[in-house]
Amino acid sequence: MSEQPIEARMQRFKDVCREKAVKxxxxxxxxxxxxxxxxxxPDAERIFQGVxxxxxxxxxxxxxxxxxxxxxxxxxxxxxxxxxxxxxxxNLSHHHHFVCSLCGLTRDFSSEVxxxxxxxxxxQSIGQVQQTQVEVKGVCFDCAAS
Amino acid sequence: MSEQPIEARMQRFKDVCREKAVKxxxxxxxxxxxxxxxxxxPDAERIFQGVxxxxxxxxxxxxxxxxxxxxxxxxxxxxxxxxxxxxxxxNLSHHHHFVCSLCGLTRDFSSEVxxxxxxxxxxQSIGQVQQTQVEVKGVCFDCAAS
DNA sequence: TTAGGTGCAAATTCTTTGCACCCTG
DNA sequence: CAGGGTGCAAAGAATTTGCACCTAA
Numbered sequence: 001m002s003e004q005p006i007e008a009r010m011q012r013f014k015d016v017c018r019e020k021a022v023k024x025x026x027x028x029x030x031x032x033x034x035x036x037x038x039x040x041x042p043d044a045e046r047i048f049q050g051v052x053x054x055x056x057x058x059x060x061x062x063x064x065x066x067x068x069x070x071x072x073x074x075x076x077x078x079x080x081x082x083x084x085x086x087x088x089x090x091n092l093s094h095h096h097h098f099v100c101s102l103c104g105l106t107r108d109f110s111s112e113v114x115x116x117x118x119x120x121x122x123x124q125s126i127g128q129v130q131q132t133q134v135e136v137k138g139v140c141f142d143c144a145a146s
Numbered sequence: 147m148s149e150q151p152i153e154a155r156m157q158r159f160k161d162v163c164r165e166k167a168v169k170x171x172x173x174x175x176x177x178x179x180x181x182x183x184x185x186x187x188p189d190a191e192r193i194f195q196g197v198x199x200x201x202x203x204x205x206x207x208x209x210x211x212x213x214x215x216x217x218x219x220x221x222x223x224x225x226x227x228x229x230x231x232x233x234x235x236x237n238l239s240h241h242h243h244f245v246c247s248l249c250g251l252t253r254d255f256s257s258e259v260x261x262x263x264x265x266x267x268x269x270q271s272i273g274q275v276q277q278t279q280v281e282v283k284g285v286c287f288d289c290a291a292s
Numbered sequence: 293t294t295a296g297g298t299g300c301a302a303a304t305t306c307t308t309t310g311c312a313c314c315c316t317g
Numbered sequence: 318c319a320g321g322g323t324g325c326a327a328a329g330a331a332t333t334t335g336c337a338c339c340t341a342a
Contacts, residue, residue: 081227
């Protein structure tokens with residue numbers, strides 16, 4: 001699946017609502033549209049401001065509730081903090097992370113190869129690279145066992 | 147630089163304080179020790195609990211202040227949320243991120259090669275891999291220009 | 293001695309929740 | 318019409334800040 005124009009996304013949204021037999025409210029429609037129309041990974045506040053222009057009565061808590069709902073529906077993904085806190089690490093060597101998607105365990109690992117990945121040329125048009133880090137998502141053995 | 151035993155880290159801490167002529171307080175010593183002695187990436191609360199056992203009068207806000215100070219000193223690194231909010235993305239395709247270390251801009255990019263990286267065998271001992279994502283840290287052109 | 297660090301308590305910021313009313317299917 | 322969604326206001330959780338006292342160098 002690749003990047004889609006907004007119309008295709010809106011259509012897919014409609015389809016998913018029908019398929020799963022969930023309510024398609026005005027608010028959900030406008031909130032999804034706000035996320036679907038940008039590549040900027042907006043936060044809840046920015047989405048709220050955007051939706052508000054077309055729907056002045058919308059409330060911030062509905063935006064939050066709807067965003068988590070959209071995530072549960074598999075229509076959007078979430079970046080950055082998700083109920084997790086800032087954490088600290090005294091390991092200063094260049095390393096990568098394995099993150100358990102169930103319990104959140106984060107374990108360091110190192111790899112010469114991953115330290116020097118070749119990046120696609122598209123990167124050249126975004127900015128100057130300083131460092132690359134690989135994040136592996138998976139299930140740790142403790143969680144797999146239980 | 148590779149992983150170090152705690153004594154080496156404590157020594158380095160002392161050296162850095164002397165070099166930079168900053169005060170080495172009891173609290174800083176114990177808080178750094180708490181981070182240096184584990185590979186678990188503890189959060190502020192957990193560090194606070196640990197330090198508290200040896201120093202019952204320490205306060206949580208000192209823990210926070212000291213952790214940020216340790217980061218400024220280059221003695222620790224920080225994972226997860228750093229004054230940033232949860233963000234949302236309607237792009238469901240497998241993609242990677244370029245993150246500007248100055249302004250926080252996050253841009254998606256895709257790469258067949260990065261989608262299927264070979265991971266080191268050490269991973270086998272941590273858990274079952276689901277997906278890998280590359281995070282490129284750098285400076286975006288807008289920030290580089292100003 | 294003194295610049296800067298610390299503890300306390302209160303403030304901020306982001307996000308979530310309880311409840312009565314409203315709307316979609 | 319019924320069950321779930323919404324707006325409001327208030328609660329919560331994590332982190333930060335102002336201020337008077339204390340301490341390392």
